[in-house]
Amino acid sequence: MDHFERRGGVLHAEDVPIPRIAEAVGTPFYVYASATLRRHAQVFRAGVGEDALVAFSVKALSNVAVLKVLASEGLGADIVSGGELARARSAGIPGERIVFSGVGKTRAEMTAALEARIYQFNVESEAELRTLSEVASARGSVAPVALRVNPDVDAGTLDKISTGRKDDKFGVPWERAPALYDLARRLPGIEARGVDLHIGSQIASLAPFEAAARRAGDLIEHLRAEGHDIDRLDLGGGLGIPYGDGVTPPDPAAYAAALRRVTDALDVRLVFEPGRMIAGNAGLMIAGVIYTKAQEARSFAILDAGMNDLIRPALYGARHAIVPVAERDGDPSPFDVVGPVCETTDLFARDVPLTAPAPGDILAFKTAGAYGAVQASQYNTRPLIPEVLVDGDRFAVVRRRPSTEDMLALEELPDWTDRPAD
Numbered sequence: 001m002d003h004f005e006r007r008g009g010v011l012h013a014e015d016v017p018i019p020r021i022a023e024a025v026g027t028p029f030y031v032y033a034s035a036t037l038r039r040h041a042q043v044f045r046a047g048v049g050e051d052a053l054v055a056f057s058v059k060a061l062s063n064v065a066v067l068k069v070l071a072s073e074g075l076g077a078d079i080v081s082g083g084e085l086a087r088a089r090s091a092g093i094p095g096e097r098i099v100f101s102g103v104g105k106t107r108a109e110m111t112a113a114l115e116a117r118i119y120q121f122n123v124e125s126e127a128e129l130r131t132l133s134e135v136a137s138a139r140g141s142v143a144p145v146a147l148r149v150n151p152d153v154d155a156g157t158l159d160k161i162s163t164g165r166k167d168d169k170f171g172v173p174w175e176r177a178p179a180l181y182d183l184a185r186r187l188p189g190i191e192a193r194g195v196d197l198h199i200g201s202q203i204a205s206l207a208p209f210e211a212a213a214r215r216a217g218d219l220i221e222h223l224r225a226e227g228h229d230i231d232r233l234d235l236g237g238g239l240g241i242p243y244g245d246g247v248t249p250p251d252p253a254a255y256a257a258a259l260r261r262v263t264d265a266l267d268v269r270l271v272f273e274p275g276r277m278i279a280g281n282a283g284l285m286i287a288g289v290i291y292t293k294a295q296e297a298r299s300f301a302i303l304d305a306g307m308n309d310l311i312r313p314a315l316y317g318a319r320h321a322i323v324p325v326a327e328r329d330g331d332p333s334p335f336d337v338v339g340p341v342c343e344t345t346d347l348f349a350r351d352v353p354l355t356a357p358a359p360g361d362i363l364a365f366k367t368a369g370a371y372g373a374v375q376a377s378q379y380n381t382r383p384l385i386p387e388v389l390v391d392g393d394r395f396a397v398v399r400r401r402p403s404t405e406d407m408l409a410l411e412e413l414p415d416w417t418d419r420p421a422d
């Protein structure tokens, strides 16, 4: 369920008509509904139980105002960089609700996370484990660790976003896990408390989650028999959401119930890292039509948003439903919806039914809250587009559009660039 509805034919974000935001902010922009964010946080927490740690995967949508909304609903943060740690901290998320994932944590990032007393490092290799041991023991602290094990489960998701097969770069191989827990026990500054896994994203069925959790349960029993005190199981994120493409993933309550059932007898604290499920349909990307043109057999609607603003279609072949913000009478005809970027793949979707689109019309890209704004770039020297947060009948720009001067400000001009070569 989301909070983007039509009233009198005009799309609203909660109680705010989207054209009103467009007038104030200018297109393109992202808009998020705090009511949807809150609802998803509540539904997820209720499903997995109050005692579980629900660490929102900050990479999905990392705006600090959004993180504050989620933090106020009791969510923690799953981070993958020092930058995301800083975001989580400025949103007021306490260290005890932060888990740190990712294959390439640096010493500086480890130090910052130890200073913040985070709940858990999800360690992804022996080299990382040894480095963390050095960093933690040098400052006289102990790092709580879960080893990310690769359960070699094919989650049946898009090839480019699968993470839990043995050829993917993530985690440590299943067979190596017991030896690494033994190593962890011997290393100073390390306390191996948990098992962690994450098998991919936009997963549309329960079976791979259940299979992976079962394997994790077997491993925990094996490790306990070897004398390891394992009291946490981090099941990662990955639950899919409907993108209007006919795929209907399980709802969060069914997902939570299935995973609780599989892990019930283990007596561990569960950790979850949902990203897309919390943020995906809490956001739209809003874009304006600049031109339309007809060419051979095809008609194009050329927008002011491009692949640099929402890269999922170009990167993964992902689909986002595209709808007009204000309905118009008449019969629709098919348009290829494209951006202004000089790349052939700057194509959002083919054959979108639109009724007489004209310059100045506004379109909405649905389900764009997760992996939208966060994956944007300034390619073609296009400014990052603003992010707007709605709450009931009010809205605020929670990230402004940079000026051209802002964009150029990081560049330096050495004094030898403007002399011709001898």
Ligand SMILES: Cc1ncc(COP(=O)(O)O)c(C=O)c1O
Residues within 6 Å of the ligand: 057, 060, 078, 101, 102, 198, 200, 201, 202, 236, 237, 238, 239, 273, 274, 275, 276, 277, 370
């Ligand atoms: C380690 C980890 N945890 C959590 C997530 C969040 O995944 P999703 O947005 O599919 O829930 C990701 C991204 O796939 C991830 O890499």
Ligand SMILES: N[C@@H](CCCC[NH3+])C(=O)O
Residues within 6 Å of the ligand: 059, 161, 201, 202, 312, 370, 371
């Ligand atoms: N960024 C991807 C998914 C990868 C998730 C990060 N591990 C998407 O847009 O669907």
